[in-house]
Amino acid sequence: MDSSLGVAAPDLRTYLDTLESATLRLRDPVSTVHDLTALQYALQEAGRFPVIVAEQPRLADGTLSALPVVTNLSASRELTARALGIEDHRTFARQYADLTRAPVAPTQVPRQDAPVQEVVQTGDEIDLTRLPALTQHVGDPGPYLTAAHAVTYDPDSGIDNVAIQRCWIRDRAVMSYFPYPASHNARNMRKFWQRGEDCPIAFWIGHHPLVLMGAQAKLDYPESHWGAVGGVLGAPLRVVPSLTHGARILVPAEAEIVIEGWVPKETFGPDGPFGEYTGYLGPQVIAPLCRVTCLTRRRDALYHDYGSGLTDMLVPDNMVMEGKLFAMVHAVAPSLVAVHVPASGRRFHAYLQFSKPAPGEVRAALLAALAYRRVKTVIAVDDDLDIFHPDDVLWALATRVQWDRDTITANGLSGSMLDPSLPEGARTTSKMAIDATLPPADGAGPPPFPPRSRVPDAAAARAKKKIAELMNTDWPST
Amino acid sequence: MTETVTEQDGTTKRHRIGGVAYREKRGATYWVQCPACDSWHHVSPDLLRSQTIPMHCPACHTEFGAQEAGAVRVP
Numbered sequence: 287m288d289s290s291l292g293v294a295a296p297d298l299r300t301y302l303d304t305l306e307s308a309t310l311r312l313r314d315p316v317s318t319v320h321d322l323t324a325l326q327y328a329l330q331e332a333g334r335f336p337v338i339v340a341e342q343p344r345l346a347d348g349t350l351s352a353l354p355v356v357t358n359l360s361a362s363r364e365l366t367a368r369a370l371g372i373e374d375h376r377t378f379a380r381q382y383a384d385l386t387r388a389p390v391a392p393t394q395v396p397r398q399d400a401p402v403q404e405v406v407q408t409g410d411e412i413d414l415t416r417l418p419a420l421t422q423h424v425g426d427p428g429p430y431l432t433a434a435h436a437v438t439y440d441p442d443s444g445i446d447n448v449a450i451q452r453c454w455i456r457d458r459a460v461m462s463y464f465p466y467p468a469s470h471n472a473r474n475m476r477k478f479w480q481r482g483e484d485c486p487i488a489f490w491i492g493h494h495p496l497v498l499m500g501a502q503a504k505l506d507y508p509e510s511h512w513g514a515v516g517g518v519l520g521a522p523l524r525v526v527p528s529l530t531h532g533a534r535i536l537v538p539a540e541a542e543i544v545i546e547g548w549v550p551k552e553t554f555g556p557d558g559p560f561g562e563y564t565g566y567l568g569p570q571v572i573a574p575l576c577r578v579t580c581l582t583r584r585r586d587a588l589y590h591d592y593g594s595g596l597t598d599m600l601v602p603d604n605m606v607m608e609g610k611l612f613a614m615v616h617a618v619a620p621s622l623v624a625v626h627v628p629a630s631g632r633r634f635h636a637y638l639q640f641s642k643p644a645p646g647e648v649r650a651a652l653l654a655a656l657a658y659r660r661v662k663t664v665i666a667v668d669d670d671l672d673i674f675h676p677d678d679v680l681w682a683l684a685t686r687v688q689w690d691r692d693t694i695t696a697n698g699l700s701g702s703m704l705d706p707s708l709p710e711g712a713r714t715t716s717k718m719a720i721d722a723t724l725p726p727a728d729g730a731g732p733p734p735f736p737p738r739s740r741v742p743d744a745a746a747a748r749a750k751k752k753i754a755e756l757m758n759t760d761w762p763s764t
Numbered sequence: 765m766t767e768t769v770t771e772q773d774g775t776t777k778r779h780r781i782g783g784v785a786y787r788e789k790r791g792a793t794y795w796v797q798c799p800a801c802d803s804w805h806h807v808s809p810d811l812l813r814s815q816t817i818p819m820h821c822p823a824c825h826t827e828f829g830a831q832e833a834g835a836v837r838v839p
Contacts, residue, residue, distance in 0.1 A: 427822035572814060
């Protein structure tokens with residue numbers, strides 16, 4: 287309870303309490319090696335996206351973990367948007383851009399008010415191998431933390447940074463930690479190393495989606511994520527000093543688990559292969575090692591896992607990308623009304639939707655969107671279509687594009703080095719933008735394109751009523 | 765118009781079609797074979813070239829350097 291506000295501070299467990307009907311609760315033991323991830327794949331293929339709670343996760347050695355696993359938490363766009371108080375996920379991009387535009391500074395609480403520090407383990411008490419971390423895919427070398435939010439800080443400014451970065455549990459108190467080389471955390475780490483110092487670090491796991499989504503805001507360097515979280519929350523996030531690093535590294539007081547430690551200077555090991563968001567295994571890479579000094583958690587902590595490469599992980603990150611793209615593109619194209627970064631395109635595709643754009647505005651918008659590092663293909667469409675329906679986007683490509691006139695290709699742009707189509711040694715990528723909007727209406731009279739084929743609304747209503755009366759489950763579905 | 769460009773190592777990697785440079789589609793994955801269990805996994809070129817950091821077989825957990833690998837396949 288946040289005594290200053292008189293209301294419960296949001297956390298993972300209170301969020302789950304609101305989702306009982308949308309939760310698949312597994313009361314029997316289930317293996318953390320492949321089985322939970324396989325369940326996520328099967329549900330995804332069936333078009334079902336419940337939150338999964340495994341009450342008795344069975345570890346690789348056959349024993350049961352004391353901590354339940356929560357996964358598939360954000361596999362559903364609808365649930366994820368609603369967790370942020372956004373009823374229609376189609377409007378997420380604009381609303382998220384607005385929420386993160388007005389940061390709210392966090393508030394520090396003492397240890398006795400921080401549930402995440404109810405249990406403190408140090409020295410020989412630490413045993414990361416007892417965490418129910420999942421081995422998700424064939425080829426992964428072992429259990430990975432996939433929802434660990436790494437907190438480091440810039441030693442020049444003191445400003446902290448948060449990012450989800452995978453960790454392979456190697457031993458009781460050692461894990462490899464892979465910050466993407468261009469990431470802000472990697473930059474902070476290198477700064478410490480250049481000073482001849484080890485890099486202080488803490489990882490927090492498990493929180494309300496309000497906090498998870500705010501913490502993923504795409505910010506400049508150096509810029510703290512706590513403000514963006516506060517913007518999404520509409521209130522200051524409650525944070526507590528880490529026990530190892532004090533107030534230099536703060537962690538959310540209502541998180542479930544925190545792992546604190548150091549990344550020793552120039553200490554590396556192999557990491558991976560690892561099933562990535564691209565849908566392929568990423569290669570085994572050189573990664574820093576993290577020495578763990580302290581593990582804190584709630585007494586009855588929940589362990590949060592993101593299904594890597596599944597909608598569980600793609601949905602929240604892509605929705606945050608939609609907010610960032612909305613802000614970037616709207617600055618040059620005010621007729622932008624919606625953005626969709628579809629899970630089918632991993633993080634490489636973005637659909638932009640416009641309402642009556644001015645001449646030239648769509649192409650300006652396409653160029654702005656191409657500047658976003660991960661986006662590789664951008665498609666612009668009109669507001670007569672549903673950009674959350676792939677058939678609509680493909681119909682626009684089929685009927686509204688002349689490829690020599692309506693496409694822009696650009697080479698030598700920043701991109702994701704995990705894209706397996708990149709040629710060997712490439713440091714930049716090739717991108718494409720497609721204007722699949724209709725030509726603008728020019729003056730009075732009918733528009734310069736044919737009308738859509740349709741039936742009268744009344745006939746459509748009669749047809750739906752008839753189908754409901756006749757619904758036959760034996761009808762072919764393909 | 766097509767022109768084949770031969771690289772110094774004798775491979776033909778680039779062509780020229782209509783005066784525009786064309787890059788032949790090629791894979792970019794480095795594979796190593798574990799000397800202990802013969803399974804293959806793919807690695808980054810940096811790790812393959814490293815003199816100090818061993819590769820780790822995800823199947824049997826043997827650590828080995830490039831010289832010890834059962835086989836190496838490079839693009």
